[in-house]
Amino acid sequence: MTPVEALVVVDLQTAFVSGGEAVPDHERVVDRARLLLARARAAGAAVVQLQNDGPAGAADEPGTPGWELYLPPDVAGGEHVVRKTDDNGFEDTDLEDLLRGSGVRSLAVCGVLSEMCVMATARGALERGFRVVLPHDAHATYDVPAAPGISDVVPAAQASRVAEWALGDEVEIVARAHEVRFAAPAAGVGQTAV
Secondary structure, three states: OOOEOEEEEEOOEHHHHOOOOOOOOHHHHHHHHHHHHHHHHHHOOEEEEEEEOOOOOOOOOOOOHHHOEOOOOOHHHOOEEEEEOOOOOOOOOOHHHHHHHOOOOEEEEEEEOHHHHHHHHHHHHHHOOOEEEEEHHHEEOOOEOOEOOOEOOEOHHHHHHHHHHHOOOOOEEEOOHHHOOEOOOHHHOOOOOO
């Protein structure tokens, strides 16, 4: 596959990927995010971690242990953390400016929650003209609760797949994170894709 120039890690915060309230299969999504981070860093690709600022009392309320990023960003190495309050990581943030300022035209997206912030951020990237790659095994969500008279519980894996489908044919869905290749943005021409 054609390499991407950036990795956007969506809301990989302690509340969502550790402890009793973690998304099902949280070990997998953390493992795949680590793999993607390592490959993006090795290639000199841009790396941005989104961090959701939840409302007071929420698991991701700013300043609480659940709000903390699970995988530490390499800020000294040029990685960015973008705080957000909307599902779409581009809404009312400087994410687009960071990516464009780095020469990014294509990106991979991973993280949580598939049908909310991952999907909204991927769609936001598509709407702004970025090429988007979404590795199927690198995002996750919770089971959708039963709705009496409407449906039984929808398992998390199915909810994640529906979120991918809802993005339409513009997003490039790959089965596994290890299929995603990275390269430095145009400003870093001459580096090898990883």
